[in-house]
Amino acid sequence: MRSTATRGGLRVAVVDYGAGNLVSIEQALTSVGAQVRLAGTPDDLADAEAVVVPGVGAARPAMNRLAQAGLVDPLLRWIALGRPYLGICLGLQLLFERSDEDGAETFGVIRGRTVLLGDAPTLPHIGWNQVERRRDHALFAGIQDGTDMYFVHSYAGLPEGLAAEAGILAETTHGSRFVSAVDRGNVLGVQFHPERSGAAGLRLLGNFARWATALAAGAGAERSPVGAGGTAGGD
């Protein structure tokens, strides 16, 4: 696989399952100092310190392609090991249990399902909209509350269960409110596209790289024996 690695910088595996534009996320992460590898096989995750799952479109074809590439179990293991993970757009939606869009079963790391945006004046929701924070997180350091980010989607994850409220980092309104950023410990997800959200989006990706570097350093000690450390599931 293509790698833009230079010396230094967080080693980020951007999961490549044939679902769209990887150029922007690769370019954006590289511009904030990360070393990016496009990961199309489980082996490509081997020396990564953080994983980013981008993607657009529907859940079922995405799950099928991830399964064909043998990536579903390695990604679930990655999450269970407490390692840094960022899902973007469809990459966030896949973290939920299933999708209303096509009924696909997804990762089930976050309780709840992906639902159609309610009361939306237009669908798909395309364009810049405000990301309103529900609590602080390093991911949004230095980014003003209510900053516009770029969205392009019709569905969004709806967290359920006891940990639902606590896991909501930000919400956005298009018709009704939906969850636009989540936090499940080592797993972060954003419904917008930071790689297409100008300077604010680049800042968020830089924040992710710093947060992941700190987490990877901490988790490295905790990871032996395998299975220790905080996990994202089971809320």
Add this chain to the structure above:
Amino acid sequence: MLRRRIIACLDVANGRVVKGTRFVDLVDEGDPPELAARYADEGADELVFLDITAATEGRATLLDIVERTARHAFVPLTVGGGVRTVEDMRAVLRAGADRVSLNTAAVAAPDLVTGCARAFGRQAVVVAIDARRIADPGSAVARWEVLVRGGRDETGLDAVDWAVRAAELGAGELLITSIDRDGTQSGFDTDLLRAITDRVGIPVIASGGAAGPADFISAVVDGGADAVLAASIFHRRLHSIADIKRTMLAAGIPIRATRGVAA
């Protein structure tokens, strides 16, 4: 609240940005990646890259220029021209497009719209419609015909009917260009826009005829457009994106704050 978008359009032929009047008399306007970076920096909310000779030359999209353009701007990029199959679309997305615009190929094979929407989601599929007003002084109701292959071929299709059909087939957005107004700086055809925005629930991009800030306001208020696209006035620096955004804001239209614009 969702902002209305200002889109800078790069019409590309032979690897260069060009601009004509009513789709002919093309003039060289610059290098695609350079202009993309400039417009992103100046506050464009999105870029549209149209390979305007791909359909007429019967070839695929110029992927290397798409990729260089995508790498130069951290704002969304829609790419059109030369996409005839789902696999063509996959290649254009892989080259760095966020969304793909279908025009001639969608008219020839409407199933393409559905196939692309199934594969990548409808939000990734833009159907571009080049519409020309039908001269009929006897009729009280305006009508427009769809033209394809860069405005060269008539189709007999009614533009509003095709817009409604495209939305049903799976388009996630419509890019509506008035051929009569294209490059003329005589204002958008807001009748055309309104006829379509009244009939579809997906967002609509207004294109063709931008002269100044008042036209952008009119496209949104009178035409019901969700996004407004222009080319000539940006290439030739007749108006800055910041000027247009400030005027739209003053008119009460929600706009993304970018350099020189406080929302």
